Amino acid sequence: MSRSTAETAARVPEATEDSSLSDTQVSGTPRRRLLLLLVVAALAVAGAGSYGLSAFLQERASHEAASTVKVVLATSLPGEPFVMFRNTAPGQGYGQAATVALADPSGERALSGQACDRVYASKELVSCLRTINGIPTKYEAETYDASLRRLDSWTLGGIPSRTRLSGDSSLIATTVFVAGHSYASAGFSTETVIRGRDGTAHGNLEEFALISDGTRIKASDRNIWGVTFVPGAPTGFYATASSQGHIWLVRGDLAARTLTVLASGVECPSISPDGTRIAFKKSTTGTLVGHRNIAVLELASGTQTVLAEERDIDDQLEWLDNSTVVYGVPRDDAGQDSDVWAVSAEAGAAPRLFIEHAWSPAVVR
Amino acid sequence: MSDRKGGQQDLQETDGRAALTAFRLSPVIIWLGIVSMLTDISSESAAAILPLYVTGFLGLSTIAFGVIDGINQGASAIVRIGAGWVSDRTGHPKRVAVAGYGLSMAARVGFLFAGGFWAIAGIVTGDRIGKGIRTAPRDALISAAAQPEYLARSFAIHRMLDNIGAAAGPLIAFLILMLIPNGFNTVFVVSLAFAAIGVAVLVLVVPDKIKVTARRAGATSRPAFRWYRLKWTYLKKQGLGRLVAVTGLLGLLTIGDGFVYLLLQNREAFAVQWFPLLYVGTNVAFLVFAVPLGRLADRWGRVPVFLAGHVALLVCYVLAVLPLGGTAATLGCLLLLGVFYAATDGVLSALVSQLAPPERLGTALGTAQTVVALSRMAAAACFGLLWYLLGPGAAAACVAGLLALAVPAAAVVLRGSAGRPVAP
Numbered sequence: 180m181s182r183s184t185a186e187t188a189a190r191v192p193e194a195t196e197d198s199s200l201s202d203t204q205v206s207g208t209p210r211r212r213l214l215l216l217l218v219v220a221a222l223a224v225a226g227a228g229s230y231g232l233s234a235f236l237q238e239r240a241s242h243e244a245a246s247t248v249k250v251v252l253a254t255s256l257p258g259e260p261f262v263m264f265r266n267t268a269p270g271q272g273y274g275q276a277a278t279v280a281l282a283d284p285s286g287e288r289a290l291s292g293q294a295c296d297r298v299y300a301s302k303e304l305v306s307c308l309r310t311i312n313g314i315p316t317k318y319e320a321e322t323y324d325a326s327l328r329r330l331d332s333w334t335l336g337g338i339p340s341r342t343r344l345s346g347d348s349s350l351i352a353t354t355v356f357v358a359g360h361s362y363a364s365a366g367f368s369t370e371t372v373i374r375g376r377d378g379t380a381h382g383n384l385e386e387f388a389l390i391s392d393g394t395r396i397k398a399s400d401r402n403i404w405g406v407t408f409v410p411g412a413p414t415g416f417y418a419t420a421s422s423q424g425h426i427w428l429v430r431g432d433l434a435a436r437t438l439t440v441l442a443s444g445v446e447c448p449s450i451s452p453d454g455t456r457i458a459f460k461k462s463t464t465g466t467l468v469g470h471r472n473i474a475v476l477e478l479a480s481g482t483q484t485v486l487a488e489e490r491d492i493d494d495q496l497e498w499l500d501n502s503t504v505v506y507g508v509p510r511d512d513a514g515q516d517s518d519v520w521a522v523s524a525e526a527g528a529a530p531r532l533f534i535e536h537a538w539s540p541a542v543v544r
Numbered sequence: 545m546s547d548r549k550g551g552q553q554d555l556q557e558t559d560g561r562a563a564l565t566a567f568r569l570s571p572v573i574i575w576l577g578i579v580s581m582l583t584d585i586s587s588e589s590a591a592a593i594l595p596l597y598v599t600g601f602l603g604l605s606t607i608a609f610g611v612i613d614g615i616n617q618g619a620s621a622i623v624r625i626g627a628g629w630v631s632d633r634t635g636h637p638k639r640v641a642v643a644g645y646g647l648s649m650a651a652r653v654g655f656l657f658a659g660g661f662w663a664i665a666g667i668v669t670g671d672r673i674g675k676g677i678r679t680a681p682r683d684a685l686i687s688a689a690a691q692p693e694y695l696a697r698s699f700a701i702h703r704m705l706d707n708i709g710a711a712a713g714p715l716i717a718f719l720i721l722m723l724i725p726n727g728f729n730t731v732f733v734v735s736l737a738f739a740a741i742g743v744a745v746l747v748l749v750v751p752d753k754i755k756v757t758a759r760r761a762g763a764t765s766r767p768a769f770r771w772y773r774l775k776w777t778y779l780k781k782q783g784l785g786r787l788v789a790v791t792g793l794l795g796l797l798t799i800g801d802g803f804v805y806l807l808l809q810n811r812e813a814f815a816v817q818w819f820p821l822l823y824v825g826t827n828v829a830f831l832v833f834a835v836p837l838g839r840l841a842d843r844w845g846r847v848p849v850f851l852a853g854h855v856a857l858l859v860c861y862v863l864a865v866l867p868l869g870g871t872a873a874t875l876g877c878l879l880l881l882g883v884f885y886a887a888t889d890g891v892l893s894a895l896v897s898q899l900a901p902p903e904r905l906g907t908a909l910g911t912a913q914t915v916v917a918l919s920r921m922a923a924a925a926c927f928g929l930l931w932y933l934l935g936p937g938a939a940a941a942c943v944a945g946l947l948a949l950a951v952p953a954a955a956v957v958l959r960g961s962a963g964r965p966v967a968p
Contacts, residue, residue: 212749216745220744223741223744226733230730234727234730235723235724238724314821358594358599367598368607402607
């Protein structure tokens, strides 16, 4: 079509070369073309409009429908050991932080009433990261006590990605994606912050000294994510650091404000309750792009074991007990629903479904 | 500025000429403006939600995405010259523009089906390359449709319409997500619809007319100036070289909106989440000032306005660094940033159009745009490093100081060589 348009348009002005350019071009647009344009525009608007309307109605219907799983409203955190997670069962309560008893993970789930993209919990504290759609889209973190009363609320600098609490519930770690600040400069980076429960700022971990083999790494393109607090050590944690294409496991010290490189290729660490092993994601290519397997690092010996889970894992792993890890796996391509799976932390063990329609698990013993 | 005197002469010249040629806006420019407006609604609405969408799909691989996108931007910058050259070579800027707009539209379709890392990376690459392809031939079409005396004003009208789209796009996207929380596909469908209408306007309504014949016709109708014009061609080419060199130099000191907002955020401690609205604010200032400054450029001289735009940028840097604080300072920065774009973006294309030989107009526009894009990318990279080494305030003060030196230098280099309305 463009060829014939071009030729017609090119021919017209030649005929009337000495009249002004703009005039010839107006008359060069036949009414038929304007009409065709009107039809195209009407079709496009009608198509997009009906798509949007049906998406809107579908969304509303699924929100108002009863949940596909058995739910009850919670007024406090359970007294017995429990698992907290993001409920992704369609229907009412979708997206809310919920709990199930550790003894009965497929049983009735108690909804917190709080929508969270990422959630983590201890016996006495809940950390919830969420996206608030608006103009523009906002991101915030909130903490709740054992009675699910809001303790604190603050703004996050980007899209929620990870959150963890220290064993004594005194520290909250959050990782978000800070997207490029425009279409023209769309770089993505992570921003990981540790904050005291009382609001004390421990700062952005990017500002901590990153030390490898005793020397300080000065590259400014560093990304830090996936904090896991060492059980029983008030200022110690592990995390992932990445710079110049490397991925490192680092040991962080909150008091000294340092991150020390321990190993390479260990991403998104999660320390076992007894503090002896780290479960992590291992990229098959060794880079940031590639299939991620689950692996376990023995801290004392340094030996790594890759587990039998074959799917690509993006979640930060969580320990169910000292020998089993749990993690979220998307259920479909749309990314709206997911399940939490469990696998024994030994080579060859088969993964099993742990909690259906769930994401972002936190095990509270 | 040192060019001031020349500018005043120009003003007198133009005053005389204004009586001869009244401003008549070509509908082609309006249509091209509408094409750009629709395309910008399309691209900016998708861009506004792209981070959310991409991180949802890619998880932590998103970090690697930034690296690829940097490469894309470089590629997009470089194809501008190529697209300009092809449009000159074939004499069909419209076909090249259709290819560019069409490629970006095809990328929108891709979003509806893409899942993996490389699929999304490929789609974003297609979108960016499409943007790179379309810019130079489109400006060549605008230039061909504009009256030479009112080039800057004509480009300004196009840029105004373009920025209405850039400001509306993110708002539309956020509105859709408010109504449909996970409505990414709806945003992409709406974005596709705008892109399709834009391409339809371009294909159906905009003529594929290049200016060579028109200019020759113009020249023969004024035989008295013909030899004089020919003699000027050589000098004009020199002027173009100097203009591009100056543009590159100034581009190296243009750190980008993102960093200006980070400077403001650093001082004001407002949340990064407001950045999309800062962009909308800058775009609104751009669209409001585009036409007044374009008219001024045609009357006062294009070089003085182009340089004055960089002075606005300099004041913006200073305002962002000074320990003033407050909403007024932030709004002032956005306003100045908008003025900077209004005084430089369309005006540069007008200057290039004025200086380039008609048969090489596309290449010249593409070259200038490539130089702008690459020098600004380099500026952002260098400023990022300076930020890390010196801290935000000192880094910005450093760039502001260099810009304060570069603007007078640019004025000296461009003195007498360009920027005056074309001699009759």
